[in-house]
Amino acid sequence: MIEVRKRKQLLRKTIIYTGLVLFALFVLVPFAIMVISSLKHKEETIGSFTWWPKLGMTLRGYLNAFEKVASSTSILEGFFNTLWIIIPPTILGLLVSTLSAYAFAKLRFRGKKIMFGLLIATMMVPGIVTLVPSYIIWDYLGVTVTAPYIPLMIPGMFGAAACVFFMRQAIYAIPDSVIEASRIDGLGPFGCFRKIVLPLVKPALLSQGILGFVGGYNDYFGPLIYLKDPKYQTLQVSVAVFSDRYSGDWPSILAANVIAIIPTVLIYIFVQKYFIEGITAGGEKG
Numbered sequence: 001m002i003e004v005r006k007r008k009q010l011l012r013k014t015i016i017y018t019g020l021v022l023f024a025l026f027v028l029v030p031f032a033i034m035v036i037s038s039l040k041h042k043e044e045t046i047g048s049f050t051w052w053p054k055l056g057m058t059l060r061g062y063l064n065a066f067e068k069v070a071s072s073t074s075i076l077e078g079f080f081n082t083l084w085i086i087i088p089p090t091i092l093g094l095l096v097s098t099l100s101a102y103a104f105a106k107l108r109f110r111g112k113k114i115m116f117g118l119l120i121a122t123m124m125v126p127g128i129v130t131l132v133p134s135y136i137i138w139d140y141l142g143v144t145v146t147a148p149y150i151p152l153m154i155p156g157m158f159g160a161a162a163c164v165f166f167m168r169q170a171i172y173a174i175p176d177s178v179i180e181a182s183r184i185d186g187l188g189p190f191g192c193f194r195k196i197v198l199p200l201v202k203p204a205l206l207s208q209g210i211l212g213f214v215g216g217y218n219d220y221f222g223p224l225i226y227l228k229d230p231k232y233q234t235l236q237v238s239v240a241v242f243s244d245r246y247s248g249d250w251p252s253i254l255a256a257n258v259i260a261i262i263p264t265v266l267i268y269i270f271v272q273k274y275f276i277e278g279i280t281a282g283g284e285k286g
Contacts, residue, residue, distance in 0.1 A: 031261075033049065034254050035254075035258055036051060036052075036053070037250060037254050038061050038062070038251050038254035038255040038258050039053060039057040039058065039059070039061070039251070040053045040055070040057070040058070040251050041053070041055045041056075041058055041251070042060075042249055042250070042251055043055070045250040045251055058251070060251065060252070061249070061252040061253075061254065061255030061256075062255045062258075062259070064246065064249070065242065065256040065259055073230055073231065073233045074238065075235065075238055075239065075256055075259055075260070077231075078233055078234055078235035078238030078239070079235045079263070081232060081233060081234050082216075082234040082235040082236075084149075085153055085216070085234060086152075086156075086213060086216030086219075087213075088153060088157065089152075089154075089155075089156030089157045089212075089216070090156070090209060090212045090213050090216060091209075092156075092157040093156045093158065093159045093160060093163070093212060094159075094163065096157065096158055096159035097160055097163035097164045097167055097208070098163075098171075098197075098198070098201070099193065100119075100159060100164045101163075101164050101166075101167035101170075101171050102167075102171055102193050102197055104116050104164070104168050105168045105171040105172040105174075106171060106174075106197075107189065116168075119161050119164060120161060120165060123162055123165075131221075131225070134151065134155075135225065135226075138150070138226075144226060148226045148227050148228065148232060149226070149227065149232055151222075152222050152226060152227075156216070160212070163212065166204065167201065167204060167205075167208060170201045170204035171201055174196075174197065174200055174201075178196060178200075179197075182196045206271060210267060210268070210271065213267070214267075217235070217236075217263070217264060218236065219234070219236065220236040220240065223236065223237050224237055235260055239257065242256050243256065
């Protein structure tokens with residue numbers, strides 16, 4: 001009986017690990033192909049794919065990727081433009097969302113459930129639906145000409161419904177007794193939020209900050225609509241313009257894409273532990 005149980009457990013583990021390995025290969029192989037092809041000569045990328053560059057490796061694609069393209073920013077300039085545009089709304093939006101989540105999770109006020117339901121209902125509205133009305137409003141204010149980066153920054157500073165929902169779940173898991181004890185010690189709502197809640201939900205904060213950063217980092221459509229001036233163009237727009245210029249030069253195009261994904265890969269490598277903890281904490285039932 002024990003032997004049969006051990007065999008079943010071994011079979012189950014074998015199936016699970018085999019599935020995980022196959023899924024990992026499904027995800028990693030395209031990236032490996034992209035990196036290998038970015039190091040090849042242009043002539044070798046035409047035709048069937050080979051795992052090893054027969055003509056030798058070259059960094060020509062990467063050197064081309066760092067050159068400034070006419071009517072666009074360089075890849076490096078686009079990267080710094082992206083950071084400048086997305087970091088402030090990511091930080092401020094996360095703070096505003098967490099404050100809202102704290103109010104919905106631990107404070108008592110009239111109409112809380114109705115307001116939270118309306119907030120969640122906004123998640124059902126696709127962002128593309130509000131694109132044209134938003135552009136008309138910003139254009140009427142003259143912002144699209146004088147400061148085209150403002151429409152990409154200001155809305156995100158007011159938080160996001162999905163982030164509020166996620167953080168509410170994490171804060172809801174904090175025992176009410178901890179909040180009550182802090183109030184007995186003389187802490188007000190903001191003092192409790194700053195000294196008790198924030199330290200306890202750091203993993204969830206970090207995971208939401210990463211998701212917000214990656215979402216803004218990968219945004220292409222918004223910058224394409226608003227940022228007409230080349231000096232403001234973000235990384236994704238710069239990569240698209242670069243790809244048009246080097247159409248057919250696959251090593252250069254793939255090199256630009258490798259450069260573009262390196263920051264997000266490094267972020268995940270260094271904070272994956274806290275990211276997983278945050279996702280788990282936010283997924284707890286509230």
